[in-house]
Amino acid sequence: MAVSLDKIAAVPSAVPPAAALAMPTQDLRLAPDVRFRWSGWRTTLARLVTFGGAIALTAYAAYQMILVVSIADITALQWFLVVLFTMTFGWIALAACGAVAGVFLGRKSAKTDATLKEYGRTVLLMPVYNEDPASTFSALQAMGEALVSDGVGDNFELFVISDTTDPEVWIKETAAFQHLRRALQGRMHVWYRRRYENSAKKAGNVEEFVTRWGARYDHMVVLDADSILAADTLKSLVAEMEADPSSGIIQSLPRLHGSATLFGRLQQFASAVYGPVVARSITAWQGDDGNYWGHNAIIRVRAFAQAAGLPLLRGKKPFGGEIMSHDFVEAALIRRAGWRVRMLPDLPGSWEESPPTLLDVAARDRRWAQGNLQHLGVITARGLRWPNRMHMLVGVMSYLASPIWLALIITGLAITGQVATQDFDYFGDGLTLFPLWPVFDSERMIELFVLTMAVLMLPKILGLVETLFSRRARKSMGIVRPVVGVVIETFFSVLYAPIFMLMQTQHLWEIVHGHDSGWSVQQREYRGFQWKTLIRRHGWHMLAGIGVAVAVAYVSLPMLAWLAPTLIGLALAIPMSALSGSLGVAGALRFVGLLVIPEEARTPPIMLQQARIEGEISEEIASVDIHRLLDDDAAAGLHFASVQPQPAAPRGKPDALRLVVAEKLADAESLDEAFAWLSTAEMRVVLGDANLFGVLQRLRRHDKYRAVPSREAERVTAAGHS
Numbered sequence: 001m002a003v004s005l006d007k008i009a010a011v012p013s014a015v016p017p018a019a020a021l022a023m024p025t026q027d028l029r030l031a032p033d034v035r036f037r038w039s040g041w042r043t044t045l046a047r048l049v050t051f052g053g054a055i056a057l058t059a060y061a062a063y064q065m066i067l068v069v070s071i072a073d074i075t076a077l078q079w080f081l082v083v084l085f086t087m088t089f090g091w092i093a094l095a096a097c098g099a100v101a102g103v104f105l106g107r108k109s110a111k112t113d114a115t116l117k118e119y120g121r122t123v124l125l126m127p128v129y130n131e132d133p134a135s136t137f138s139a140l141q142a143m144g145e146a147l148v149s150d151g152v153g154d155n156f157e158l159f160v161i162s163d164t165t166d167p168e169v170w171i172k173e174t175a176a177f178q179h180l181r182r183a184l185q186g187r188m189h190v191w192y193r194r195r196y197e198n199s200a201k202k203a204g205n206v207e208e209f210v211t212r213w214g215a216r217y218d219h220m221v222v223l224d225a226d227s228i229l230a231a232d233t234l235k236s237l238v239a240e241m242e243a244d245p246s247s248g249i250i251q252s253l254p255r256l257h258g259s260a261t262l263f264g265r266l267q268q269f270a271s272a273v274y275g276p277v278v279a280r281s282i283t284a285w286q287g288d289d290g291n292y293w294g295h296n297a298i299i300r301v302r303a304f305a306q307a308a309g310l311p312l313l314r315g316k317k318p319f320g321g322e323i324m325s326h327d328f329v330e331a332a333l334i335r336r337a338g339w340r341v342r343m344l345p346d347l348p349g350s351w352e353e354s355p356p357t358l359l360d361v362a363a364r365d366r367r368w369a370q371g372n373l374q375h376l377g378v379i380t381a382r383g384l385r386w387p388n389r390m391h392m393l394v395g396v397m398s399y400l401a402s403p404i405w406l407a408l409i410i411t412g413l414a415i416t417g418q419v420a421t422q423d424f425d426y427f428g429d430g431l432t433l434f435p436l437w438p439v440f441d442s443e444r445m446i447e448l449f450v451l452t453m454a455v456l457m458l459p460k461i462l463g464l465v466e467t468l469f470s471r472r473a474r475k476s477m478g479i480v481r482p483v484v485g486v487v488i489e490t491f492f493s494v495l496y497a498p499i500f501m502l503m504q505t506q507h508l509w510e511i512v513h514g515h516d517s518g519w520s521v522q523q524r525e526y527r528g529f530q531w532k533t534l535i536r537r538h539g540w541h542m543l544a545g546i547g548v549a550v551a552v553a554y555v556s557l558p559m560l561a562w563l564a565p566t567l568i569g570l571a572l573a574i575p576m577s578a579l580s581g582s583l584g585v586a587g588a589l590r591f592v593g594l595l596v597i598p599e600e601a602r603t604p605p606i607m608l609q610q611a612r613i614e615g616e617i618s619e620e621i622a623s624v625d626i627h628r629l630l631d632d633d634a635a636a637g638l639h640f641a642s643v644q645p646q647p648a649a650p651r652g653k654p655d656a657l658r659l660v661v662a663e664k665l666a667d668a669e670s671l672d673e674a675f676a677w678l679s680t681a682e683m684r685v686v687l688g689d690a691n692l693f694g695v696l697q698r699l700r701r702h703d704k705y706r707a708v709p710s711r712e713a714e715r716v717t718a719a720g721h722s
Contacts, residue, residue, distance in 0.1 A: 011641035014177070014192045016157075021214030021301065023207055025309040026333050031383025032307075034338040043287035046101040047387075050285045053097035058090040061451065068445045077415050084408040091401050092456045094394075095281075099459040102281030103466070106345070119155035119238050120218030122298070127205045129163045129198075131225040132525075133176035133621060136160070138614035139228045141180050142606050144188050146231035153188045156234070157217075161209050162194035163201070167683040168625060170194065174642035175624040175635070176617050183613075196646055196688065202294075203310055203326035214301045224295035225522075227254070230349030230606050237298040240344065248303035248339025249331055252350035253279045254296040257599045257607070259354050260587070261526045263361070263580035265595045266489050267354040272473075272597040273482060273489075274463035279345035281459075289387035290341035292334075294327035296350045300339070304330070307337035313377045317516040318370045324517075325371025328395060329378050332388035336381075349604070356526035358496065358580040359537060362503050367517045369399045369507045402504035409566065413552065416559045460486060476601030481593050488594060495569040495576055502541050502570070526581050531574075538573040545570025626687070630671075630700045640690045658692075661685045665695040671703050 038044075065085050069078040124143060128136055140158045147156050160177060164170045177192040184190055195205060206222065219241055221234060229237075233252065241247050255275060256268035282291070292299075308330040313320045323329055335341045355361045375392035464486050467473045473482070511517075549567045552560045560567075569576065579585065589595050599607065629636040649655040661682045668674035674696060678686065686692045 011178075011638060012181075014642045015644065016189070016191055016213055016216060019213050019216035021210055021305045023211050023214070023305040023309045025311050026307065028311060028378065028381035032337050034336070034383070036338070036385070039287040039289070042105055043285065046105040046284035046287075049101040049105065050094065050098045050281070053100065054090060054094040057093040057097065057455065058086060061089045061093070061448065062086040064444060064448050064451075068448060075415075077411060077418065081408070081411045081415065084404055084411060087404050088401065088408060089452060089455070091397060092452070095278075096455045096458040098281035098285065099277050099462050100281075101284045102277055102279075103462055106280030106284045119152060119235075120242065121157065121216065122155060122219040122221060122234075122238050123157045123159050123217045124223060124234075125206070125209065125220045126158075126160050126223040126225065126227070127163065127202050128160060128173070128225050129202070130166045130169050131164075133169065133172045134614050134618040136225045137173075137176040137180045138610045138617050139223075139226075140190075141183050141613050141617075142610040143229060143231070143234065144180075144184050144190070145609065146606055147234065148184070148187045150231045150235065152231075152235060153184075155238070157189040157191065158184070159191040159209070159213075160193070161205050162192070163198045163205050164194060165198065165680070165684065167680060167687055170684070170687060171626060171629065171639060172621045172624055174639045175621045177642055178638045179617055179620055192642055193644055194642075196684075200310070200322045201324070203323065203330075207309065210301060210305050214305050217301050219298050220301055220304070221298045222295055224352060226353035227296050228351050228606060228610060229296060230604060233347060233349030236347060237344075241298055241300060244340065246338075246340045247300065247342065248307070248334040248337075249290070249292050249297055249299050249341045251290065251292055251297040251341075251343040252347050253343070253345045254293070254350045254352040255597075255599075256354045257351045257597065259356060260583055261356040261580065262492075262582045262586040262589075263358055264354045264356045264526075265586045265589065266492055268597055269485055269595040270489055271354075273467050273486065274460055276345060277459055277463040277466060279343065283343045283345045286343070286387050286391070288340040288342055289335055289385040290331065290343050291388070291391045292327045292331035292341065296352065303334050303337070303339045307334045307339065313374060315377075316514070318511050318514065319374055319377060323371070323374055323378070325368060325374065325395070328375060328388075328391055332378070332381075332384050332392070335385055335388055336383045349606075351599070351607075355522070356581060357529070358499065358577045359529075359533075360522075362500075362537075364522055365500075365504065366507050366510075369504065370511050370517045372396050372399055373508070373511055399504055399508060402501045403508060405501055406505050409563070412559070412562075413548070416552070416556050419556075457490075460490065473598060476598040477596060478593070481596065485595050488589070494565050495572065496580075498545070498566040498569040499538070499541055499573050499576065502544070526583070529578060529581055531578075534574050534577050538577050541570050541573035545573065626683075626696075629693070630697055636693065636697075639687070640693070643688055646685075646688050657681065658685055658689070661692060665692060665699075668699060671696065671699040674699055 039047075062082065062085070065082050066074075069082065074082075124140065126136060126140060137160070140160070144153070144156070144158050147153050158180070160173075162170070162173055164173055173194070174192070177190070181190040193209070195208065198204070200207065219238060221229070221237065223229075229252070237250055237252065240250050253275065256264075256271040259265050259268050310323050310326055310329060310333075313323060315321075331341045355364055372392075372395040375396060379389050379392045379396075464482060467477070467482050468479060477485075545567045548563070549560065549571060552563060552567075586595075590600070624635065629639055646655075646658075649658075661678065664677045664682070665674055665686075668677060686696060
């Protein structure tokens, strides 16, 4: 007997009625016929300060570097050193000049009346992939209850679009969905759909949602599994979009929160202090040619469907195929179609979480690196606005900067080794006052180093100054503690930077050699570490740091002093990676008030609400697993009421996997035997088919029958037939 169809039918549909919306695939070779208006004097001036200032500053630094090495004839290695230095300096000069533009030319977030009566219909869309259901569904419930309390529940809906592949997580997802639906019953619509084929990953998940139900909604607020937004923030995003019919995407500034590890707390402190300056710098020069970060943004569904259908890139993975870092490309295509894409950097109430450790960031970074390099195949698309091309180029450069920095260090070491070990023809055949070997103007070099450090630190200094002048920040963080926090954050950044340099260089090497990153589950909670993992991942970093330090000390002590920050970070790579996940150090710093963010001094109500709800959902779904479904028809009915029918196989091409599952279940003589035979993919088939699941139920009852005393067998058999 399969799961009772009556129990399934009694539960409302998990998805709304179909409301199809066409989403054509975009042709990167054809530009739409769109005219763009002038960006305005403020944006134009911000672009001049950002890019013109960066070019001028880089040109000056490059000229000074040439003077540093031009005391005598410049060698080929020295010219290469100048080129690499110019590239790295230009990268940090762009950030510094952008920060200046943001501080002096950044436009404050518009303050549209958030009490507009006509909101349209907005869906809070949460794509999930093997995430913790208690965390994701509690965030949605907290946001939903806040919106209902504000009287706008009828204007919003909640929709979870799942790509989960873990059967146990899927079972808990459907249980959490039913909890969420009961909690908001009669006050807000709640929907859930899990795909059977995870094509195109998150981008494909969202695209399928748009093509099936997009016409039902005016806007969608796309979330990540760790996203949470205050009700006022959501209302403001909708009001901003309603007030500007030309807006396609409006991006909020997500701030990091909720971390208990040292690395996570360093990240969220940096987000609180430097993040607003960085966001305003980007906003200042991008104007209406903005970017999209993939979450915590509101999107006009019609604009997304019209312009954001992603094509497959030519070639093989990792450069070809499905576009991984889809958000930058979607923003560029929507802007290409004439819609405005902008950001509200000063809009509060938007949060996300940080990966807890160095290795967790590295795992995410590997996927991002591949996605950003793919943009080299998109950056030349016709009709794109140059700021959108610049967004992609900056994304690519954020990863190329690491091998360039490494090459700069290696070149410096080569020059030092050349000076120390080679026999030079000091004066050559002609008459000359200078020896023919690499020579440096040490005094000018020190001045150039000071300039470089000043440019590098400028965004942090501006962020700290702005924090100290913010009444809200001073009230929650004080004056001394942010200053000490910046010192601590900078200290750890210096030590972690060379480790990131080698990891990102390794990532690029793997990508260039054809290694695809795949689609791994993002780690959001700290779960400890194993020393053997740290040794395997960082052992060669540590050996490289120690080996180079010993060699340089033998050749040149002054060079060792220059490289000390880099080499110390590498030499301590293993303990530094372990320290990144430290709960004790993070707790001690928080106890004395360091690396504290405003949200910790005064926790926003929606976060308190989410924490309370997460505890309730965790307790409710803790015991929900496949054994619970087998024993509890009501629980099984709720699960299958949340399941969409599997796509029908084409005529003449039967579903081979389903046929295999059916044969295995037919041959199984016990539940344990069936479980032993079924793979993860086959178990997903069972959990998506009430009839196949019914076979497992019969095996379960048969096992119970064999386990009870014979005098009770007749009663158990009768109960099974009933």
